[in-house]
Amino acid sequence: MSLFGSTSGFGTGGTSMFGSTTADNHNPMKDIEVTSPPDDSISCLAFSPPTLPGNFLIAGSWANDVRCWEVQDNGQTIPKAQQMHAGPVLDGCWSDDGSKVFTASCDKTAKMWDLNSNQAIQIAQHDAPVKTIHWIKAPNYSCVMTGSWDKTLKFWDTRSPAPMMTLQLPERCYCADVVHPMAAVATAERGLIVYQLENQPSEFRRIESPLKHQHRCVAIFKDKVNKPTGFALGSIEGRVAIHYINPPNPAKDNFTFKCHRSNGTNTSAPQDIYAVNGIAFHPVHGTLATVGSDGRFSFWDKDARTKLKTSEQLDQPISACCFNHNGNIFAYASSYDWSKGHEFYNPQKKNYIFLRNAAEELKPRNKK
């Protein structure tokens, strides 16, 4: 299996170069640093699909660029290419054959980047920044789904300038996830809609938000037979809701749990509550990872309802995360997510992307 090798050495490979003499906490977990990270905050990470041999990682950033690295089995990362947008890149995804990368940006467009020719063309247009982009591969059609702050969800055949379909959202799209044939979109004002994508995308159900505050990220999970069966929804208030679409017993099966909060074991001191910036499910084990503004990541087993691990605290919030296609690599980005406003924004601060071996740590707890 293409692992990062044994535990020896590679964790420190990147950090030692930067002369961490003082108590530099930018990589307390001693994970592998990706070389040439973007110059501004990273908004999204995505690994290549299994159809592509090897692992390629793309990251979109607020520096208007999207970069691509090859991640080798020994942990080395080689920058391969980059493309620019006219505005910060908010989301990116791969096509199912791994030949194209789709990127969504604040310049209200989405582009398709052909990696072989290193050309990018615009494929989508919205009236407001495009927040989410996903590739949909259905048996009878394929398209790109873009969600935007203009309160629409549009579906694009990359060959034509007009959308195949437009769906209205109740509010601005904040996050979305697609696992065929299901798509989940979370909007502003606690809106939550599930779509079914067979035949053609249509709204399946509007769901009452299980959370009390603003939605921040959503990720669909699958059941034992690999069908999407529910989603995890994270909010700005340090809480994740696990929601099944058709559970046998909603009251018991759906639940929320608190995460990314400062340890409030003493009741007197108020907790610090941080936003959950990203949720990702391990493709093999079905366990999930959450990353938050507190600069930590955590692994959870939602079936056993337990926490598997919490990381040390990084000195910056973790703004994005993802797993590679076989779940061996967990990538997370350490960069400022604006959770404390502009006062805490330091353009000089370096942003990082870390890679961690995820094969062992995310094994589910055995159910008692």
Next chain:
Amino acid sequence: MAICQFFLQGRCRFGERCWNEHPRGGARYGPSASHYQGGGGGGWGTANQRYTNVIQPSTFKSTWGGSRDHGRGLFGSSDFGSSGGSSSSKNTDFSQNRFSALMNSQNTADGYKDEEERLLECVVKDMEMWESSGQWIFSSYSPMKEKPNVSGFSDFSPEELRLEYYNCRANNNIQNYMNSIQQLANQWKNRLLQLKTLNASTKAALLSELKNTITQPLPSFGFGGQQTSSFGLSSFPVNSSSTSASSFSFKTSSSLVSASSGSTPAFGSSPAGCNPPAFGVTSSPSVSRSVGFGSPAAPSAASFSFKTSETTSGLGTSGFSGFGNASAVNSSSTTSLTAFGSFNAAVAASPSHSSSTLFGQSASASGHNVTPVPSAVTNNAPSDKLYTPKSELTAEEIQQFEAKRFTLGKIPLRPPPLELI
């Protein structure tokens, strides 16, 4: 049937299955007893229904995370806090409200009132938590799962604000951004304090809001009364889901998209690039929003336009969040405009921008007045007077005050005139 005493206290273990009566349709609040054994936490134990008024031991408290329980903190390495689905919404406020619920039920024995108390308790606790936790403040809020959003809190995501900052930085306009953020933060703070120290009128308004899914016009909170999009949200999804369902087809239905995408909408005869007044009437600017829904929306457009048509001036249209408001307006403009950008747009935009038609005359007025407003900031300190005489206000400020909602980026920095209160 006998009234279920446990339900009145908020802890009926049988819920819908309970043999006794749960007054006020509150059957959904009782959790079903047997289902909570094992699974997320065995806190309920195996006691049967017939135990007397023994306070539930704290063992259950230690295994359930609860939702708004301050003392819980991070649950330990082996447990999830669970707040379940709707039927356990009662549970979640349970742990801290237990005693107040008991006290109330002793006084009134009225399950309905109990629920209200619980809601208010919940709101207060949440406000306290929100204030002290340092979490993101520009967020919507609702005290319980099936309740609508509490007004006065609109959603702005960190990315939206960050984009604003970047745009302002590109235009050397950071002060603008900071002022607007300050405004929003003050409004949030005011609303939070209001909800934390619930006085009679806030309580009444809040409760009526939470009871109805269609919100009534809310009392303005004095200066800067800002309606949330719950006002709009309740009307919008009803329309959008019905209309959008009818307008699906896999063919290019770009005409159904907001007209600003450039293609002429179904109604035809539209000035290019502008949101045409689809019904030929100039008054309700909200009509132009409905263009995006296509002709089947004609009746529904009228039906929800009545809600927003209370606003006379174009600036205040559509009781949606300030960001969404202006961004829809500026939708066809080429520069990346949001509410903040509306300031610049008014200055820089040529009249052919849709923003001008939607704003009507006010755009040209605001175009002139954009500079005086910032200078008003520098000239007067936000006045010591409680009200500004109408004569001193710019036309734009007057429009803002007259509008139902402030448009972000145009929020006046001086108090309103006495006449408009």
